[in-house]
Amino acid sequence: MSPLVPLRPDLAALSGYHSPQVPAEVRLNTNESPLPPPDAWRRELADELARLDFHRYPDRGAAALRSGLAELHGVSPEEVFCANGSNEVLQCLLLAFGGAGRTAVVFEPTYALHGHIARVTATAVVRGARTADFAVDGDEAERLLAAHRPALTFLCSPNNPTGRVEPTELVGRLLAAAPGLLVVDEAYGQFARSSALDLRAGGVEDAEATRGLVVVRTFSKTWAMAASRLGYLVADPEVVAGCEAVVLPYHLSTPTQLAGTLALRYREEMAQRVALVTEERGRVAAGLTALPVESWPSDASFILFRPRTRSADDVWKALLDHGVLVRNCSSWEGLDGCLRVTVGTPEENGRFLGALEEVVA
Ligand code: PMP
Numbered sequence: 001m002s003p004l005v006p007l008r009p010d011l012a013a014l015s016g017y018h019s020p021q022v023p024a025e026v027r028l029n030t031n032e033s034p035l036p037p038p039d040a041w042r043r044e045l046a047d048e049l050a051r052l053d054f055h056r057y058p059d060r061g062a063a064a065l066r067s068g069l070a071e072l073h074g075v076s077p078e079e080v081f082c083a084n085g086s087n088e089v090l091q092c093l094l095l096a097f098g099g100a101g102r103t104a105v106v107f108e109p110t111y112a113l114h115g116h117i118a119r120v121t122a123t124a125v126v127r128g129a130r131t132a133d134f135a136v137d138g139d140e141a142e143r144l145l146a147a148h149r150p151a152l153t154f155l156c157s158p159n160n161p162t163g164r165v166e167p168t169e170l171v172g173r174l175l176a177a178a179p180g181l182l183v184v185d186e187a188y189g190q191f192a193r194s195s196a197l198d199l200r201a202g203g204v205e206d207a208e209a210t211r212g213l214v215v216v217r218t219f220s221k222t223w224a225m226a227a228s229r230l231g232y233l234v235a236d237p238e239v240v241a242g243c244e245a246v247v248l249p250y251h252l253s254t255p256t257q258l259a260g261t262l263a264l265r266y267r268e269e270m271a272q273r274v275a276l277v278t279e280e281r282g283r284v285a286a287g288l289t290a291l292p293v294e295s296w297p298s299d300a301s302f303i304l305f306r307p308r309t310r311s312a313d314d315v316w317k318a319l320l321d322h323g324v325l326v327r328n329c330s331s332w333e334g335l336d337g338c339l340r341v342t343v344g345t346p347e348e349n350g351r352f353l354g355a356l357e358e359v360v361a
Contacts, residue, residue: 086231
């Protein structure tokens with residue numbers, strides 16, 4: 001049957017992005033928080049929802065949420081933009097500042113959605129390659145930026161799926177070299193020791209130097225709220241205004257805004273979850289070094305590894321037979337033979353390491 005309307009030709013070759021959600025007892029494939037949010041948060045949210053004026057549109061400016069986030073980061077609400085997950089934040093950035101005739105630079109292997117959303121918004125994508133140990137080479141990056149003059153440069157830090165945080169020095173170098181915006185995707189930022197937000201905190205003298213810096217964060221990982229779909233950026237008010245110009249009216253529902261505003265009262269509990277994950281990350285990393293797999297150091301809530309005795313496809317299937325679902329990255333550019341495991345609860349990590357030991361023996 002011929003299509004009713006042919007798909008835009010530039011999208012025809014694009015495949016969707018998703019992780020197969022096959023049923024498994026231990027789900028370590030999408031980097032969710034292994035623990036739910038605190039019960040007290042859930043009760044507060046339920047109380048608020050019980051009295052919510054559902055017949056009214058949400059606050060378009062998301063004032064309470066933005067001022068809560070502004071306070072968290074020591075910035076003004078005009079420097080914060082919120083959306084339905086950080087993916088929607090990325091989409092707004094590309095709609096506002098990318099588009100036909102403009103270019104975005106990414107450093108592969110990295111989070112596939114940066115390149116994917118760029119193409120959906122008709123932004124040309126230039127893919128820089130990382131070094132053999134998945135680092136971004138500063139000299140190479142500067143050459144690429146000078147040659148292509150991108151409107152947006154994406155840097156994922158810690159990088160998904162390879163795990164390392166980018167050194168502050170490199171972020172500073174790219175910021176100086178990027179002709180447009182430098183978008184630092186810190187979906188896993190709280191699991192790392194440094195953040196690009198530290199550059200923004202440098203004082204008035206640095207304000208001009210960091211004008212092009214956009215830091216993107218999410219409530220999906222550290223805040224344990226993936227179901228809520230809430231993300232945000234911290235950037236110059238001009239960037240916020242650009243995103244507001246392209247986003248749909250009332251895009252952020254009142255329940256979503258409430259979920260985020262209330263979550264900010266539970267910073268201590270959030271920090272506890274981060275501490276548990278970082279401790280368990282050390283245990284999983286140590287467990288992997290005892291097995292015939294190559295693995296890479298991680299500053300995030302997941303670890304990339306490559307089995308030495310069997311193919312990634314075989315190991316992925318065999319782990320699933322043991323009830324453990326991980327992410328198969330082996331078909332991604334530059335990640336031959338690689339799998340990615342999300343750090344789970346101590347029990348889940350024990351199940352994973354036990355199953356992997358049997359599978360790769
Ligand atoms: N950025 C990175 C690097 C991610 O890994 C993810 C989630 N997999 C996202 C953004 C999107 O997260 P969300 O839309 O849930 O905020």
